[in-house]
Amino acid sequence: MQNITQKHNTKTFQGLILALQEYWAEQGCVIAQPLDMQVGAGTFHPFTFLKSIGPEPMASAYVQPCRRPTDGRYGDNPNRLQHYYQFQVVIKPSPENIQQLYLDSLAVIGIDTLTDEVRFVEDNWESPTLGAWGLGWELWLNGMEISQFTYFQQVGGLECSPVTGEITYGLERLAMYIQGVDSIYDLIWTDGPLGTVTYGEIFHQNEVEQSTYNFEHADVPALFTEFDHCESESKKLIEANLPLPAYEQVMKASHAFNLLDARHAISVTERQRYILRVRALSKACAESYYAAREALGFPLCKDNSVTKKGA
Amino acid sequence: MTTENLLIEIGTEELPPKSLRTLAEAFAANIKTELTALELENTDVTWYASPRRLGIKVANLVARQADKIVEKRGPAVKAAFDTDGNATKAAQGWARGCGIDVADAERYETEKGAWLLHKAKVAGKGVDALLPDAISKALAKLPISKPMRWGNSKIQFIRPVHTVTVMFGSNLIQGNILGKDIKNELQGHRFHHPERVSISHADEVESVLKSAYVIADYEERKALVRGQIESVAAKNNAVVAMDEALLEEVTSLVEWPVTLVATFEASFLDVPSEALIYTMKDDQKYFPLLDQDGNLLNKFLFVSNIESKNPEQVIKGNEKVVRPRLADAQFFFETDKKYTLESRLESLDTVLFQKQLGTLKDKSIRISELAAFIATKLGADETKAARAGLLSKTDLMTEMVMEFTDVQGVMGMHYARFDGEDELVAVAQNEQYMPRFSGDNLPSNEISQAVALADKFDSLVGIFGIGQAPKGDKDPFALRRAAIGALRIMVEKELELDILEIVAKSQELFTDKLTNENVAQDVFDFMLGRFRAWYQDQNIAVDVIQAVLARRPSYPVDFDRRVKAVSHFRSLDSAEALAAANKRVGNILAKNDLVIANKIDETLLSEDAEKALAETVLSFKAKFEQLGQGSYTNKLTQLADIRETVDTFFDNVMVMSDDEAVKLNRLALLNQLRNLFLDIADISVLQ
Incomplete structure (x- = not known):
């Protein structure tokens, strides 16, 4: 774990993703790639929705770009986007220590839980379109929601047995906290030999045009x-x-x-x-x-x- | 018998804070029930709870059940031995079952004969054998609204279980509960003490947990949080409007409370404080700070669950979270002020109140007219009531209320003031929704009262008018609350208003939209039914309510006066006898289906007792006519004195005389007597 923290600069957006991927790979997850379709949340990816059905075990982690057209703000709002990223982890059956696995992942990306306050706050999840619901929490970091944590009870109207544990990181929120910036567009995406690239440089035009569309x-x-x-x-x-x-x-x-x-x-x-x-x-x-x-x-x-x- | 203190703890993942207390109390009650059923004596069962544990402490629990003698009856002696005196098969079988010889059986003698009897000595079982099952049963009966499963397990509980600890004094009870082997280990604080702590005696639980950064005792923790909040507030020269529900919720969210103070930009204070307070409390569980005069300050308290190495960082983080939310509220407020409430009326035409009953604009116009009608009845300014009614739903179209629905009404008040509306019109925007919950304040002035009543009656008449009365737990328009609210306003504010009259006016305002022809009667019946529930909640005897209900008074304030009068009457010595007399009279009149004269013919009175009664009845009648409507308590108290005269009458006078004229005259007398009471309530139903 120490190793991962040293290897990746989690103060960049891509470093954060690389560290999370490597951490969950070490826990035995398949590091899948994003689904090549427009979806509103990482839960839609078949690796979550379909694979949480039935008795077969699975463990995956992946970044999923999410599209929420109504959240678009033409690039004007520092906190809202119509296209953003989730980091999704699903493990079936949910391991006994899944909460601790999550907390350890925070340590990997540089969060000290004796300095910053992390809290599990009850938040039960339901998706009417997917016929799915589960119980769990939203994770607060000093009062800010950074992740969702759910034990799936039902998916597509079917009882989940065994139960899938799902962790969804809101990558932009988490990165904003780690980087100490107030606008998504100010996030550093990478800081490499070819210079610094920001989130805004990559995506601002996209937000303006896609919101307009x-x-x-x-x-x-x-x-x-x-x-x-x-x-x-x-x-x-x-x-x-x-x-x-x-x-x-x-x-x-x-x-x-x-x-x-x-x-x-x-x-x-x-x-x-x-x-x-x-x-x-x-x-x-x-x-x-x-x-x-x-x-x-x-x-x-x-x-x-x-x-x-x-x- | 040796006794020890017992400790039970279920260690879990974070439990739902709003039901933590309920769950812990139910757990304690269930354990008590199980111990009683097992005849395991103890002196007290108490509970404790934190986000990651439910705990029970039983004081002075006996180590084992007492030994018992259990009598087992066998076959009748006659059937137990044959003519030669040898034991029959039946007797032998029974004895074998008891583990004895037939010869050792005792006799159970009764008048009807004798039976074989064995007094078996049953050794009591020890707690170690009984507890695992008893605890499992107690847990299975917890009121869990959504039980869950986790991992591979079929076990269901509130949240995944990690530890189960059962200590009887210093003895660890062996077993398996909720899929976990019982161990003498407890979860410590999630961050300050991630390792488990072991416990060697039940009595150590609090000190052991404290050493692991957990204040286990719920009340102790709550008092600690309260103390911290008050002292941090005082240090900041501020006060906290203590919200008990929020205090409970926060107590249920932390194991090691540390209260910190944070600030936000003072410029946000231009936004009405209700919206800011709502954002802080409901979304973030923060305690807003007020100055000594009750004005909101740009500071708030929050209760953290860790002793941070750098509290400043935790504070900064929380400030960063609240800022965009307050900025949203400020943005909404500034945007909203660009339009007057009046200009929003048109947009209410795009929002449906109910498909058959039209839009919110339609409803606003009806509320406006009905409020004016009610104001006139109250002798209040009908123009202001009409204006307040017309604007009453416009704040629903503001950005602020769309985002924070809980501030509806109060924002209407602020925007109305900004628009330069009359102060009473502004206040009514907020007070129209009162009472918002059981025990809430009522609208303070007649304009607000008129609008509040108009809104509630419009919903009642409209929804009943299209035949969608509440059924069971289906009450989507909250008509029960509306009815109780309307009754409370009319009774407690002593408004001389007639339900039937308001309903008729409201009906008229719906023009041809209503399909239920019995709507007036249905709404009236529904409200009378709410009256019954409301008085029952106030511990008024059911028969008192029934006595008044029999008269179906349509002025709630009048209904209330009658209830008070009957309640008082019921406490008098003569009440029982007079209730019986009324019942008797009622029965006699009902059985004799005759045309009874309205007057007593005094020339037909012959017996002293009937003359005396007639004189009394007529004098009361005259007295009551002078008193006029009302004065129920006075009248009933006076009527209590009539008892002896009535009793003497029934003891001495034969009502069913052979002389038809005399009989009819006596019935007329009784009818008048009964009417004296019936004018107030039907006393005959009193028990």
């Missing part, structure tokens, strides 16, 4: 059509027992919904109906994925002690 240009009729198309496509793929491509259609539908939301194209009453439509799709994917793994004999259960569905 999300709020002003996104084609509303086309997005409604896309939502309907993704829905029917997903249903068709479920019929064909292809849960993985079916689930990609769910993520696309969900992003289309988020863009429509940013365009204020969905009324309050309609909103609930759209959420339920996405939820129905996620549940179908979850069940189909479970059935597919079951048909394969849950090959990742190394001791072959296959747990029954919902048991």
Whole structure:
């Protein structure tokens, strides 16, 4: 652990990511790469949503870029972005010492818990579109929320057994604290032989343009059509027992919904109906994925002690 | 019998702070129940709790159950031996079951015959054998709203469990609870003492935990936090408006409390303090500081869970968190002030109150008219009431209220003042929502009262009017609270208002939107039902409420006066006899379905007792007519004196005379008697 801290400059954004990756790699996680699709949170990545279903063990860690169109502020707000990064860790079954593993990761990135106050504050998580909920906490560092910590109880409407432990780091928030800056755009991304690069230099223009697109240009009729198309496509793929491509259609539908939301194209009453439509799709994917793994004999259960569905 | 103190501790991951006390109290109550069921005597069961533990201490617990004699009855002696005096199979089987010979059996003699009897001596079990199961049962019955699982385990609890400790004096009880082997180890403070600490005697728990940076005793910790807050506030020449719920929550969030003070830029104080206080308390669990005059200062306290090597860094961190939030509040306030409340009325047309009942703009217009109507009844300024009603929902469209919904109303008041509205109109913006919770203050003046009532009646009449009365726990428009609130305002502020009249006016304002033809009656019944619940909460006897309910008074203030009168009457000596007499009269009148005259024909009175009663009744009638409506307590107290005359009448007079005219006249007399009481309440239902 000492070694990791010395090797990476966690006072840069990329150093922070490298240190976290290396730490969780040492704990046995698969260091996966970000999903190549537009999603609102790291939880959507199939490595979390689908792999937390069923009895097979898994452990992954990855950075996930997240898109939240309604949070865009045209690059004007120092704390809000429509595109930002999460660092996601998922381990099933959740290890006995998972809280300590998390705290040790903070030590690796330079946080001394006898100087800075870290606190587990009750925060139970629920995702209506994913048919998922869990119990856990948000992590406060001197009063600021820096991570979410959840024991999944249900995903896609299915009971989680064994339970997946999920840790989500808000990378920009954490980096702002470590670097002592008040604006996301002032974060140092890297400070190498070729000079210093800031977060703002890389992403400010993107925030301005994407906010403009999300709020002003996104084609509303086309997005409604896309939502309907993704829905029917997903249903068709479920019929064909292809849960993985079916689930990609769910993520696309969900992003289309988020863009429509940013365009204020969905009324309050309609909103609930759209959420339920996405939820129905996620549940179908979850069940189909479970059935597919079951048909394969849950090959990742190394001791072959296959747990029954919902048991 | 030897006794020892018992310690039970379940060490967990961080428990939900708002239910920590409830869980610990329930754990103690459940342990007590289990120990009683097992006949394990002790002198006291107490609890302690912190974010990572639930603990129980049992004082002077006996080491084992007392030995007991358990009587086991066998077959009847007649059936136990055959004619030769040999034991039958039944007797032998029973004896074998008891582990004795038939010859050793005693006899159980009764009048109906004799039975075989064995007095078995059952040795009491020791606590070591009984406790693991008893503790598991007590834990299984905890009121856990969302139990969870973790890892590979099927076990469910509030949060994952790490240690289970059960010490009987210095003895470690062996066993497995919630999937954990019982050990003499406790979790210390998460950061100051990450290693577990071992314990060698139940009585050591507090000192051992203190050495591991945990103040285990909940009340001690709470007192410590309170003391720290008060002393740090005093050092800063400030006071804290102590919020007991927040104090409890903070006590449940820390094991080693250290109170620190932080500041924010004084320029934020231009924002109405309610919004700032809300941000600090609800989002961040901070205690805002006030000066000696109660004005908000640019300082707040927070309770940290560590003795930081560098408290300045913890303070800086917290200040950094609160700044953008306060900046948000300030930004909203400045933005909101660019538009008057009045100019926002139009935008309320885009917000639905209820699909069939229209938008919030529609509701605002109705509230405005109804408030004016009520103000007129109260002799208050109807123009101001109408204005206050019209603006009453406009603050919902401000950025501030959209972001912090809890400051609705109070922000309306501030914005109304800024707009230059009349002070009473401004105050009504805030007070329209009163009472916000049980025991909350009521609107202070008639304009506020009119708006508060108009808002509540509009919801009641509207929602009942489309047939969506609350059912079970489904009360999405909080109509129960609205009804109680309206009743409290009318009763406690002694407003001479008629429910039926307000409902009729409200109904009219909905024009053709209402589909339920019985809406007036339904709302009235619902409110009478709330009355019953409300009085029951005040420990007024159910029969008193029923006696008044029988009259269905529609002026709440009048209802209340009758309840007070009957309550007083019920405490008098003659109450029981007069209640019985009223019941008797009621029964007689009900059985004789006759046309009864309104007048007593004095020439038909023959017996002394009936003459006396008639004279008394007529004199009371005259007296009460002079007193007019009301004066219920006075009237009922006087009526209590009538008891002897009534008793003498029933002892001496035969109501059902053969002479039809005499009979009818006596019934008329009784009817008048009963009406004297019925004018106030139906006394016959008193128990």
